[in-house]
Amino acid sequence: MNTGxxxxxxxxxxxxxxxxxxxxxxxxxxVGIAFWIGWHIMQIKKENTEFKQDVENIKAKGGLGKVLxxxxxxxxxxxxxx
Amino acid sequence: MDNELSSLVVIFTEFYYWVTVVFMFxxxxxxxxxxxxxxxxxxxxxxxxxxxxxxxxxSVTFFFFGWWIYFAFVNGPWIIGPLVEAPFxxxxxxxxxxxxxxxxxxxSLTADDTAFWARINGVFWAAFLLFSxxxxxxxxxxxxxxxxxxxxxxxxxxxxxxxWIIDAAWGWSWNGWMVQKLGYHDAYASGVIHxxxxxxxxxxxxxxxxxxxxxRSDGTARNINPxxxxxxxxxxxxxxxxxxxxxxxxxxxxxxxxxxxxLDVADKTYFSATNIYLQPTxxxxxxxxxxxxxxxGLMAAYLIxxxxxxxxxxxxxxxxxxxSSGNDLYxxxxxxxIGAGGAIVAYKMHYWVERKFKIDDAVGAVAVHGYAGFxxxxxxxxxxxxxxxxxxEGYAPITPWGNFAGAIIMFFVLGFFPALIAAKILNSxxxxxxxxxxxxxxxxxxHESLRxxxxxxxAEAIRxxxx
Numbered sequence: 001m002n003t004g005x006x007x008x009x010x011x012x013x014x015x016x017x018x019x020x021x022x023x024x025x026x027x028x029x030x031v032g033i034a035f036w037i038g039w040h041i042m043q044i045k046k047e048n049t050e051f052k053q054d055v056e057n058i059k060a061k062g063g064l065g066k067v068l069x070x071x072x073x074x075x076x077x078x079x080x081x082x
Numbered sequence: 083m084d085n086e087l088s089s090l091v092v093i094f095t096e097f098y099y100w101v102t103v104v105f106m107f108x109x110x111x112x113x114x115x116x117x118x119x120x121x122x123x124x125x126x127x128x129x130x131x132x133x134x135x136x137x138x139x140x141s142v143t144f145f146f147f148g149w150w151i152y153f154a155f156v157n158g159p160w161i162i163g164p165l166v167e168a169p170f171x172x173x174x175x176x177x178x179x180x181x182x183x184x185x186x187x188x189x190s191l192t193a194d195d196t197a198f199w200a201r202i203n204g205v206f207w208a209a210f211l212l213f214s215x216x217x218x219x220x221x222x223x224x225x226x227x228x229x230x231x232x233x234x235x236x237x238x239x240x241x242x243x244x245x246w247i248i249d250a251a252w253g254w255s256w257n258g259w260m261v262q263k264l265g266y267h268d269a270y271a272s273g274v275i276h277x278x279x280x281x282x283x284x285x286x287x288x289x290x291x292x293x294x295x296x297x298r299s300d301g302t303a304r305n306i307n308p309x310x311x312x313x314x315x316x317x318x319x320x321x322x323x324x325x326x327x328x329x330x331x332x333x334x335x336x337x338x339x340x341x342x343x344x345l346d347v348a349d350k351t352y353f354s355a356t357n358i359y360l361q362p363t364x365x366x367x368x369x370x371x372x373x374x375x376x377x378x379g380l381m382a383a384y385l386i387x388x389x390x391x392x393x394x395x396x397x398x399x400x401x402x403x404x405x406s407s408g409n410d411l412y413x414x415x416x417x418x419x420i421g422a423g424g425a426i427v428a429y430k431m432h433y434w435v436e437r438k439f440k441i442d443d444a445v446g447a448v449a450v451h452g453y454a455g456f457x458x459x460x461x462x463x464x465x466x467x468x469x470x471x472x473x474x475e476g477y478a479p480i481t482p483w484g485n486f487a488g489a490i491i492m493f494f495v496l497g498f499f500p501a502l503i504a505a506k507i508l509n510s511x512x513x514x515x516x517x518x519x520x521x522x523x524x525x526x527x528x529h530e531s532l533r534x535x536x537x538x539x540x541a542e543a544i545r546x547x548x549x
Contacts, residue, residue, distance in 0.1 A: 001467050001468050003465060003466060003468060004411070006469055007468065007469075008470050008473075009362065009473040010345065012352055012473075013339075013340075015362075018411060019412055020411065020413070020416070020465050020466060028413060028415040028416065031415065032415040032419070035418070035419065036381075043385060046385070046389075050388070050389075
């Protein structure tokens with residue numbers, strides 16, 4: 001079993017690609033691009049859920065005015081690094 | 083040094099390793115920032131000093147015996163052969179001092195030894211030393227806020243100047259017995275640094291116990307949040323930066339593959355960079371793979387942790403670590419996907435182990451280094467199945483079972499069990515954990531009281547001046 005084209009290093013001066021699974025580069029590119037695009041799709045879905053939850057939390061805490069007032073009070077009392 | 087070309091190769095090699103040492107210093111700046119940020123404020127200065135003192139302690143012990151172990155223990159010893167002579171690496175060797183490469187004074191050395199090692203020994207020692215610091219610093223983060231500094235520093239010397247350098251002699255040298263007999267391949271140290279340090283940390287954590295307040299009475303874990311999450315993530319980012327130096331230091335920059343040091347073929351010349359096993363690779367290839375495995379790790383970790391900054395940055399590191407074993411040879415997209423797998427393994431295993439075994443790993447070190455490192459070694463055995471593990475005749479090829487056995491040796495035999503035994507001994511002497519009361523109020527209690535008194539004294543002096 002050999003995943004690469006290399007079975008010894010004696011003729012290294014003649015070698016070209018030495019990574020495993022030479023010949024599958026296009027397939028790997030397709031899988032890689034699918035991974036990238038899939039990431040964006042999953043991330044957008046999670047972000048939508050997160051923002052929806054954030055808006056519901058604001059309402060549950062008494063609305064925008066109340067939450068903003070609490071935020072100001074917290075920042076005034078906050079000491080950095082503690 | 084009697085002709086310009088060979089002198090250039092020697093001095094370039096010397097300078098190359100020197101540069102990697104400077105870069106790798108950033109790993110330790112990063113570790114300090116990361117641990118200080120992860121701790122609660124009441125213990126942050128002791129946390130800083132605990133990690134800082136790894137530097138001198140591992141340095142001096144690596145000088146006294148660590149460097150010699152790397153060369154002397156390649157056969158076990160007594161696994162495939164005896165101890166190997168290494169007169170250039172003993173702390174009393176003339177080659178550990180400034181040397182111009184001329185005839186030796188000490189009888190144990192030859193002219194070939196001095197010609198070869200005079201300009202390389204110091205920088206090569208330093209590159210390995212920075213790996214040693216890394217092994218100890220990995221353990222440092224897991225045990226914050228409750229380990230006695232004295233105990234940690236004994237453990238740091240054990241992992242930094244003894245356990246990891248034995249694993250390097252065995253599996254991260256051109257002639258280590260694990261390379262010869264198992265075909266073990268671990269180019270950028272998934273196993274030899276990360277899995278062993280993660281396993282070591284786990285062994286300590288089992289005996290040390292969790293921080294007070296970590297677990298509820300029903301066994302579920304509370305989150306003890308970092309006092310400065312921004313500092314934690316910037317620390318990790320600096321570790322990424324320093325990791326470049328680590329990767330580059332793992333290579334040999336230029337060597338004639340057909341020359342006397344490698345294949346020794348007459349009338350042929352082929353200069354290339356190689357990995358530590360003297361197999362050819364290129365700096366270009368590892369540059370691509372480092373970035374792609376980092377990217378795969380960051381992307382996977384961001385998704386599974388819902389964008390948590392600590393786990394995203396940690397996942398990037400787990401990505402690099404997960405692909406490091408074979409990053410000398412992988413195609414970049416392979417490195418990206420393997421890196422993504424490393425991040426997922428680290429995140430999922432951290433929380434599973436925490437739930438199931440009540441292990442409090444304050445910074446996820448066992449996961450990011452130990453589990454991702456183990457995964458990295460195992461995956462490499464499959465991905466590089468059948469490749470020669472060495473340019474030399476008679477070495478076993480790379481196989482899944484050889485690398486799996488190697489992962490077990492790294493994580494458990496040289497990491498977990500020595501740590502468990504050492505921590506148990508320290509604990510039985512009452513030397514492992516800080517007093518309960520001190521842990522509750524914070525290690526910096528006296529430091530903070532003194533600062534408050536000094537500030538008050540200065541304020542009073544200023545008021546008195548003001549009249």
